[in-house]
Amino acid sequence: MTAPVLVLDAVSHDFGGRPALDRLTLTVRPGQVVALIGLNGAGKTTALRALAGRLRPGRGSARVMDHDPVGLPRALAARFGHVIDTPLVYPELTVTENLRCAARLHGMPRPLAVATADAAVDGLGLDPWRQVRAATLSMGNRQRLGVGCATLHRPSALILDEPTSALDPQGVVLVRALVRGLAEDGAGVLVSSHHLDEVARIADEIVVLHAGRDVGRLEPGGTDLEQRFFAMVLAADASAGRAERAAEPRSHA
Numbered sequence: 001m002t003a004p005v006l007v008l009d010a011v012s013h014d015f016g017g018r019p020a021l022d023r024l025t026l027t028v029r030p031g032q033v034v035a036l037i038g039l040n041g042a043g044k045t046t047a048l049r050a051l052a053g054r055l056r057p058g059r060g061s062a063r064v065m066d067h068d069p070v071g072l073p074r075a076l077a078a079r080f081g082h083v084i085d086t087p088l089v090y091p092e093l094t095v096t097e098n099l100r101c102a103a104r105l106h107g108m109p110r111p112l113a114v115a116t117a118d119a120a121v122d123g124l125g126l127d128p129w130r131q132v133r134a135a136t137l138s139m140g141n142r143q144r145l146g147v148g149c150a151t152l153h154r155p156s157a158l159i160l161d162e163p164t165s166a167l168d169p170q171g172v173v174l175v176r177a178l179v180r181g182l183a184e185d186g187a188g189v190l191v192s193s194h195h196l197d198e199v200a201r202i203a204d205e206i207v208v209l210h211a212g213r214d215v216g217r218l219e220p221g222g223t224d225l226e227q228r229f230f231a232m233v234l235a236a237d238a239s240a241g242r243a244e245r246a247a248e249p250r251s252h253a
């Protein structure tokens with residue numbers, strides 16, 4: 001079996017004493033799309049930030065292509081892509097300039113960067129805005145641009161935090177095809193989402209995160225994904241409630 005490109009190993013993290021992640025373990029192998037789903041505040045972004053090297057987890061470890069994501073060597077950084085929270089685009093640069101800049105930052109020589117940026121403009125349906133400054137783009141087009149900047153170098157490992165949250169149906173289809181195409185070329189992709197229908201179409205494996213914990217895996221196929229998701233979340237709450245009551249000191253009447 002090929003080595004995973006993204007690994008979280010028993011990662012726990014607290015913010016001011018409140019647990020955001022609790023012993024989360026997951027792996028993403030080349031060619032695999034893994035989706036992280038959960039309610040608001042479940043810990044999805046925190047998990048992705050740990051993998052992108054933006055947060056040093058309190059316990060456990062994050063690995064990208066078998067390296068610590070904090071201070072990833074340059075050669076590996078050129079094979080890694082991520083969009084977390086807001087897209088990392090330069091507001092004063094145009095769409096084309098942003099894409100060229102991303103291509104150069106990922107190590108492409110100038111002529112290749114120009115051709116790759118042009119192809120990304122077309123591939124993401126951004127042609128009408130190619131000379132528009134990123135600062136004035138609509139939210140959905142800024143999201144398309146952010147996904148373009150993170151993927152135009154065909155990364156081997158990719159992390160996308162809710163990449164379709166602001167997209168119209170055409171954008172959703174484009175991003176879905178882009179992600180599946182990268183995985184077919186061998187990339188390992190970790191994507192977070194609230195949209196069960198969307199993850200069912202894109203993911204090979206769905207990890208359900210609740211209150212910072214992995215509470216189970218969902219098979220992407222089938223029609224009752226929503227029902228299975230809520231059943232898992234409710235079962236996790238019930239089990240946490242039982243554990244809490246068992247830990248309470250018994251009162252003496």
Ligand SMILES: Nc1ncnc2c1ncn2[C@@H]1O[C@H](COP(=O)(O)OP(=O)(O)OP(=O)(O)O)[C@@H](O)[C@H]1O
Binds near residue numbers: 015043045046
């Ligand atoms: N920088 C921070 N400081 C304090 N608390 C934080 C910080 N970042 C996240 N949290 C808390 O950690 C928990 C997990 O947040 P996180 O953003 O990872 O959830 P999420 O699953 O991505 O949520 P959403 O679906 O709403 O984006 C939440 O309770 C959140 O309030």
